[in-house]
Amino acid sequence: MTKTYHNYVDGEWVGSTTGETFETTNPAAPDEVVAEYPAAGDEDAERAIRAANEAASAWAATPGPERGAILRRAAGILDDRSEELTERLTAEEGKTHAEAGGEVQRAVDIFYYFAEQARDLAGERKAASGPDTNLYTREEPVGVAALITPWNYPIAIPAWKLAPALAAGTTAVLKPASLAPGPAVELFEALDEAGLPDGVANVVTASGSTGSYMVAHEDVDAVSFTGSTAVGTQVYETAVDRGARAQCEMGGKNPTVVAADADPAAAAEIVAAGGFGVTGQACTACSRAIVHEDVHDEFVSELVAAAEPIEIGPGDEYDMGPQVSETELEGTLDYVDVAADDGATLATGGGRPAGDRFGDGYFVEPTVFTDVDRDDRIAQEEVFGPVVAVIEVGDFEEAVAVANDSDYGLSASVVTDDHTTANRFIDEVEAGVAKVNEKTTGLELHVPFGGVKDSSTETWREQGRRGLDFYTLTKTVYDNF
Structure with a gap:
């Protein structure tokens, strides 16, 4: 039975302003339609970015443990639905049941991990040179992040971008790859049920041209991309040319x-x-x-x-x-x-x-x-x-x-x-x-991941505690009394 998905914008499940849709099919049986999605356009991306901007101040002011509690509840919801998600991933992307189940579990674990990391984003206390100064740092959210993810790990990669962003107090707009967007949208269903405030995280299912619109948008403060080197290079140049921060993880040999x-x-x-x-x-x-x-x-x-x-x-x-x-x-x-x-x-x-x-x-x-x-x-x-x-x-x-x-x-x-x-x-x-003495694939979620040369922009690493760095700004405070 074909499942119908919607975009998630400002806390509501909505269709595309274009009124158009697209379908995904089972790569093992291409005549079998798996799901139907809104074919979002630039106007949809604009609405999502606006919602993320409007929610940014309140989410940044939300205490870290409270943000973490939402991620923890979402992880539990994903865990409860793991078999359903596994079957969805297999049908839409083609992985074996064991591979899809492992990927779903990784997404669950990532949400649990960053739920706990949200407690520790207080900065550091340092020794000052004088006796009457408190010297310390604060970790503050970067603002609004655009997240663009590929089809080959359709739930794990969205999770390892989205979870640290939300833990850090940064709001987000995600555009998953159109070949297999279902597992990513399911993350937002879990977050919605977990009580995520409206506008904090948004997802639009769209073509690459809408992703380009998001990358170039002046109200997007940070862009995280995973995909090919050719596209990633363009994404990085567009983002940094307008002064946004960007991280791109790309190809490998x-x-x-x-x-x-x-x-x-x-x-x-x-x-x-x-x-x-x-x-x-x-x-x-x-x-x-x-x-x-x-x-x-x-x-x-x-x-x-x-x-x-x-x-x-x-x-x-x-x-x-x-x-x-x-x-x-x-x-x-x-x-x-x-x-x-x-x-x-x-x-x-x-x-x-x-x-x-x-x-x-x-x-x-x-x-x-x-x-x-x-x-x-x-x-x-x-x-x-x-x-x-x-x-x-x-x-x-x-x-x-x-x-x-x-x-x-x-x-x-x-x-x-x-x-x-x-x-x-x-x-x-x-x-x-x-x-x-180990295969090249497979990653631990609590250590940094990223490449060099044409595999990466070599800016920020993903995953682990270092994965939070991209979504935060460090403020140094000299408090004299």
Whole structure:
């Protein structure tokens, strides 16, 4: 049954001023309509921004523990509805039931985490040079934030932008990606039931052009964006040119280095989890396995052996779901052709699976290429599908050089039994996240997250206590008595 959603503006569930709507469909069965949404336009965004501005002063003056209590109640509501949300996410974005359930739980945990963080936003007391001065800092809300989020983590990323903003006393307008906006809108249903004051948080379902309107709006004080590097660069330039603060987390070409002393089977398991999990549709997905020549052949055999048994199909029953759209599927298949044209060897996968259960769904096989040169397009460009390029190297120095030979620098990992090698990798790799004996995907919510180079604007980090910094301004007070 198709669900009908509305925009949430100034505490009310409303349609679009355009009167138009759009539908989302199930990527495992594209003829199946999942939900209907208002096709918001600039006027809708204007109303939401105005509501956020009008609510900003009162929300900033609301004590932190009271703001946290609302987030805590919302977390409980989300937790109670976790199975429903999981099914919605699977139907609209295509993740497996287990992957969608994990993402929903992460959103719940994020709301609980920032509910507690809201208690500690009082600033710091410092020692003054003179005897008659109280010297301290205050953390104050930045104002109004525009939040623009992608389709690949449709509830977790909105949660990790929205929760710290609200905890900090900043009001917000969220525009989720139109391929899978439902889980994000569900966050606002929970906040509404939890007693969030009118106008404090607003959501509009709209195209990218309305997002551009929000970024350029003079009453938006801060812009947080997650998405492609090409769009993120434009978002950042537009925001900072008018004096707003901006943070953008963007693409990745994430490597896993497999050292000479690594267990090939264990390394293959790590790479497969990072490369094929969530159908490769993660900015932190492993797309390059950089493997020492001593273990290369055995590693390739183990990686193929890990890829081939993966059961593909609708996410509510199988190991790997579809890609989110026909465009994403075609992009992945195009890169398969590009890799072959560049001389890489297809070790497994590379096509659409055949069988009745796949129907017209956007399914693709987990794919491994070998004989990949570090300069090949498959080794340099973000694919955003379940494709791993294996690059053979002669020593650790070459491995790190290849890992760093990328415009991106988001997540990177090394598989090794030698802690000296691990420490060298941590010191030398150019990435915002460095992991040892672990897949490139997967993040702890209480530590900072972000990239370097073209993966990030390198301004503010998200998540953890550092995630609050973007939504607050520091005022230093000299109180002489």
